[in-house]
Amino acid sequence: MAAQGRPEVLFGLFSRLEGLSGIGPKAEQALGHLHIETPKDLIYTLPVGVVDRRPLTRLAEITPPRIATLEVEVIRHRPPPSRGRGPYRVTVTDSQTAFDLVFFHARAPYLEKLLPIGARRLISGKVELFDGIAQIVHPDHILPVEEAETLPKFEAIYPLGQGLTQKIMARAIADALQAVPDLPEWIDPALKAREGWPDWATAMRAQHHVQSPSEAAPNAKPRLRLAYDELFAHQLTLALARARAKRRKGRISHGDGALRAKVLQSLPYSPTGAQTRAIAEIVADMAAPERMSRLLQGDVGAGKTLVALMALLAAVEAGGQGVMMAPTSILAQQHAANLRPLAEAAGVVLEVLTGADKGRERAAKLAALARGNIAILVGTHAVFQEDVEFADLRLAIVDEQHRFGVRERLRLGEKGALADMLVMTATPIPRTLSLAQYGDMDLSILDEKPANRQKITTALVSEARMDEVVAHLQKAVAEGQQAYWICPLVEESEVYEATAAEERFKSLRARLGEGVVGLVHGQMSSPEKDATMTEFNENRTKVLVATTVVEVGVDVPNASIMVIEQADLFGMAQLHQLRGRVGRGSRASTCVLLYRNGLTETAKRRLHVLRDTDDGFVIAEEDLAIRGAGDVIGTAQSGLPRFRVADLEQHGGLMAMAQSDARALLALDPSLEGPRGQAARTLLWLLEQDKAIRLISAG
Template identity: 65%
Template sequence: MTRPEILFPLFAGLDTLEGVGPKTAISLSGLGVEKPKDLLFVLPHSAVDRARKASVRDVVPPCTVTVEVEVGGHFAPRQKGRPYRVMVRDEALEFQLVFFHARGEYLQKLLPTGQRRLVSGRVELFDGIAQMVHPDHVLRCEEAGELPLFEPVYPLVAGVTQKIVAKGVASALARTPDLPEWIDPSLKTREAWPDWLAAIRAVHQPTDSADLAFTAPARQRLSYDELFAHQLTLSLARASLRRTAGQVSAGTGTLQTAVLAALPYQPTGAQTRAIAEIAADMALPLRMNRLLQGDVGAGKTLVAFMALLIAVEAGGQGVLMAPTEILARQHHEGLAPLAAAAGVRLEILTGRDKGSERAAKLAALADGRIGILVGTHAVFQKDVFFHDLRLAVIDEQHRFGVSQRMELGAKGANADVLVMTATPIPRSLALVSYGDMDISVLDEKPKGRKPIKTAMISTARLDEVVAHLARAVAEGRQAYWVCPLVEESEVLDYASAEARFAGLRAALGDVVGLVHGQMPNAEKDAAMARFVAGVTKVLVATTVIEVGVNVPNASIMVIERAEIFGLAQLHQLRGRVGRGEADSTCLLLYQAPLSESGERRLKVIRDSEDGFKISEEDMLMRGVGDLIGTAQSGLPRFRVADMERQAGLMAVAQSDARRLLHDDPDLSSPRGKAARVLLWLLDQDRAIKLIAVG
C-alpha cells in the first residue's frame, strides 16, 4: 500500500515550510514534529487577547496591550548592557518601548521617529513609568489585519519561539487539503462536529477561550479522529487474528458437570455468564482472543479451568501460564482436586523440571496424555510440543503487550487465547490497551466472601498493632506484614523489611518469617511454603506477595507506610486476606502528617472494596500514563485526545470502528477509503500493514 497522493504536501520535508531551516527543523523534533502534518496537531494551550485599546491608560499593568502609537525620540545606551529606549505616545499617554542587546539601525528602521505604528506586548510599571519591554509585535498601521485579535500560544522547546511555530503552522495550513470524511455521517450530525479541514483551522484560530477547551466541537472532532484511528488499528488486529482460522472446540459438558457437582458452592451469575461467552467463542471456527477481567477474589480461576475443560472435552489440550513459579505451583495445587473430580490429568512444568522427570512430562504432553498443563513461560521453550493445543490461558499479563499476545498464539496451531487480569481496569483504559480483544468481566463476589474491615492507623500506634498481632497469633490466626523497601536507606526512613522482621521476631518469637525480592528463588519459595503450611504465623514481606498468593487462614494484612503505595497495589494487597472463614482486617499504617493526595488514596481504600470503582478513582488521581507505567504499557500517545476526560468518546470510537470493519472489511467503500487516509495521516503503520496483508 502506498501513501495517498492527497497527503503528499503534508509529508514533505519540514524545510519546505516558510521560516523553517535545517536548524529549526532539528529543534522542532523536540515537539514531536517531523513532517508538516505534525505541526497541525501541535495545538495551542492558551491565547493572548490582542484586541486594540485606545490607550495604555485603559488597562491595569502588568498585562498585554495592543495600541496605535506615534513614535518619538530614540535613546541609545551610553554604557554596554544598558537598554535602548524609544519614546512613544498613544491617544492619552506617553510610555517607553525598551530593548536589550538591540542594534540601533534596526530599531530606527522598525520605529522611525514621527511615524505611526501598532505595538502589542506586555506593559509593566517601572518607577511609575509605563514600559513595554521587547514588544511581541510592531506593525505598520496598514498591516494591522495580520495581527490576530486572539493570538494562540503554543507549547515550546529549546530553539523554538512562538513566532516560528505560528509561522510554521500557517504555512502547513496553507497546503492542507480538504480530506474525504471518515466519520459516520449520523454521528457527525448528532455531535454537530465540523469537517476535518474546518476543525484544523478552527483549533489554530481560536476567537475566545471556549475555543481552547477540550469540549470545543473542533477539538472534540480531532480527538475523535485520533481515538477512531487507534480503535480501527486494534479492530484490524482483532479481525486479522479472527481471520486466522481457529479450531472448533465444542465442549460436551461432561467434565464441567463433574467439577460443578464437586464444588461446595454455586458459581456466581457473572462466572456463569463469562463461561458461556468463552464457550461460544471456542465453538466458532475463528480464534478466540478474550480478556477475563475480575476483581480480587471474583473467581477467575474457576472460569479459566472450565474453559480448559472445554478444550479437553473437545479432544484437545489446554495450558495455563502464570508469571511466577510461586503462582504456577499455587494454581496447580488449587486445581488438582478439580482435575481429579473430572478425571483429567493435570501436570506442572517450570524451569525446575530437569532430566528424566522433565523428559517424561514432555513425552506425555506430546502424545496427548496430559490434558491440562500449568506452568511459567518455560512452557514456551523450543522442546515443548503439544499433541493438540486448543486453549492458552495467560494469568496476570497486564505485563504482556499486544505483540506478545500475538506471538503466544503461534505455539499452538491457532489455539484460542484467554488473558486473565486481577487488576480492574477503567473501561476507557481497557478499550485502549485491550481493544483488540473481546472482554468478559466478573463483577460479583462469590457468595460467602466476607467483607474485609479496613482501618487507617498512624505509625505512632505501632505498639498497639503488635499487641493485637500477638493476640491473633495466640488464637491461631495468620497475618501478612508488608514493608515498602528492603535495606536501610539513610535518606528514606522506611522501615526496612529486615529491621521490621527482627523487631517482630523479638516481640512474637520464631513464628515470624521473611520473604523479599532480594532473596534467591528457592529461599523465597521455602519461606512461602512454611507460611502456607501454617508453621510461620506472621509473614513479613515486600510486595512480592501482591499477586495471587492464596492462604485462606491468613486474616490480617498490615501495610506499613501505606500512603506511599498506589491504589491498585493497596487493593491487590488487601485481597490476599478475606479468603477463609475468619473475619479479616486490613490495617493501613501511615506516617503522619499525611499529604492531601495520600489521605485521599487511603480513604478511597478504606471506604470501598470495589476494584473497578477504585481503579476509576486511581485514574482520576494519577492520570492514565502513571496508572500502568506508560513505558511498559505500550499505550498510544495521543496528541489531542485526553483519555481521562474523553472516555465516552473512546467507547463510541470502538463500536464505530468495529461496525465499519464489519460492513466493509477491506475498507474499499468511499468511507473505508477515507478511513485509510486517516490511518496514513495519523501514522497508524500497524493498521496499514494489516490492511495490506488482509
C-alpha cells in the same frame, strides 16, 4: 487484494519539514525531539493554550502579571552603563501611564531603529511589576501602528522544545496548513450531523486559528472531531484485528462437560451468576470454528481461577491440552497449588513449568507434554520457549498481562497454531481504557464476589500511631492470625525497597520474636522468595514483611490482616490488589492503610475512596478521574496507543462510539472497498495505522 500505497492526496503532508517557512536543519532536528517529523505531525501538534492579544486602551485596565497589547509612544532609551552590564530600558507611555520595555543583551542600533523616540508602536507582552513599577521584558510583538491588523486577536500557544520559539512554530504550522487537502469523509454522516462536527480540513484549520480560549478547549467541536478521528482509526485497527482473528480458522473444542461436572460436585460452594455466565461465554467461543480471543476481567477475589479451570477442562474434554501462563514463578506455583486439587477431582494431570526447571526433570516434563500425558500446563514465560511442544494445544490462558499490548498477545497466540486465547486480568479497567487496550477482544466481566469471600474492613491510620498498630498485630498473632506488612514503594528502586523492608523486618522481629516474621522482596533470589512464601503459606511464620512482590495472586487463606506502610505512595489499583490478598479464609479481615502527615488533597481523596468502597470498577473510574489514563496503567508498558489529540479522560465518551462505528462499518464493508471504506483507508494512512492497512491487505 494487493496492498495499496499511501494516497497521492496525502503526499504533501508526509514530505520533509525543512522546506517549510523558517525550518532549517537545526529547527528540523529540534522538532524531531518532539516526535514531529512531517508536516502531518506538525499540524497535529495542536495549541495547548490561547493568548488574548486584543488591544487595550490603557495599562491601568489590567492587574499584572498578565499579557497585554497596548498602543504606546516611545519616550526615551536608557542603555546599560558603559561596561554593558544590566538591561537596556526603553520608556514608553500609553498617554496616561509610563512604563519600561526591558531588553537583555540588546544591541542599541537595533532597538533605536525598532523603537525610534517619538514614534507610536503596538506592543504586546507580559506586564509584570518590578519594584512597584510596570514593565514588559522582551515584548512578544512590536509593530508600527499601521500594521496593527496583522496581529491576531487571539494567538495559539504551542508546546516547545529546546531551540524552538512560538514564532518558529506558528510560521511553520501556517505554512504546513497550506498543504492541508480536502479529504473524503470517513465519519458516518448521521453521526457527524448529530454531533455538529466540521469537515476534517475545516476542523484542522479552526484549531490553529482559534478565536477564543473556549475554541482550544477539549470539548470544542473541531477538537472533538479530530479526537474522534484518532479513536475511530484506532478502533478500526482493533476491529480489523478482531475480524481477522474471527476469520482465522480455529479448532472446534466441544467438550461433553463431564470433567467440569466432577469439579462442580467437589466444590463446597456454588459458582456466582457472573462466573456461570463467563464460563458459558468462553465454552461457546471454544465450540465455534473461529479462534477465540476473549478478555476475562474480574475484580480482586471474583473467582477467575475457577473460570479459567473450567475453560481448560473444556479443552481437555475435547481431547486437547490447555496452558496457563502467569507473570512470575511464585504466581505460577500458586496457580498450580490452587488448581491441582480441582484437577485431581476431575482426574486430570496438571503440571507446572518455570525457569527453575532444569536438566532431567525439565526434559521429562517436556516429553510428557509432547506425548499428551500432561493435560494442563501452568507456567511462566518459559512455556513459550521453542523446545516446549504440545501434543494438541487447544487453549492458551494468559494471566495478569494487562501490561501487554495487542502485538504481544498476537505473538503469544502463535504457540498452538489454532489455539483459542483467553487473557485474564484482576485489575478492573475503566471502560474507556478497556476499549483502547482490548478493543480487539470479546469481554467477559466477573462483577460479583463469591458468597464465601469475607468482608474486609479498611482503616486509615496515621503513622504516628505505628506502636498501636504493632500492639494490635502482636495480639492477633497470639490468637493464631497471620498478617502481611507491605513496605513503602520507593521510586523505581528495588534496592531501596529491599532496604526499607529489611529495616521493618528487624523492628517487627524485635517486637514479635524470632521465627514469627518472614521477609520477601525483589532483591532476593527466586528460591529464597519461594522458601519464604512456603513458610508463610504453611503457617510456620505469622507475619510476612514484603514489598509489592505479593501484589497479585498470592493466596494464603489464614492471612486476615494487611498493613500497608506509607499507603499514600501507592496507586489506587495497587492498594486494592494488595487489600485483596486478605479476606480469603473464614475470618473477618482488616486492611490498615498507614499514611504520613501532610497529605495532599489528592492523596486524601484516593485513600478515602479505598476506605469507602471495595468495588474495583468504582475505584478504577475514580483513579482515571484523578490520575489520567497513562498513569492508571503505566504508560511505558501499557499497550495504550499514543494519541496526539484524543485524551482518554476528556474524550472517553467518544471511545465506545468509535468502537461501535468501526465494527458497524466493517460489518457492511469488510474489505473497506465502498466510498466510506475508501475514505476510512485514507484516514488509516493519514494516522499511520500501517498495521491496519496490512490487516486489510492480508484479508
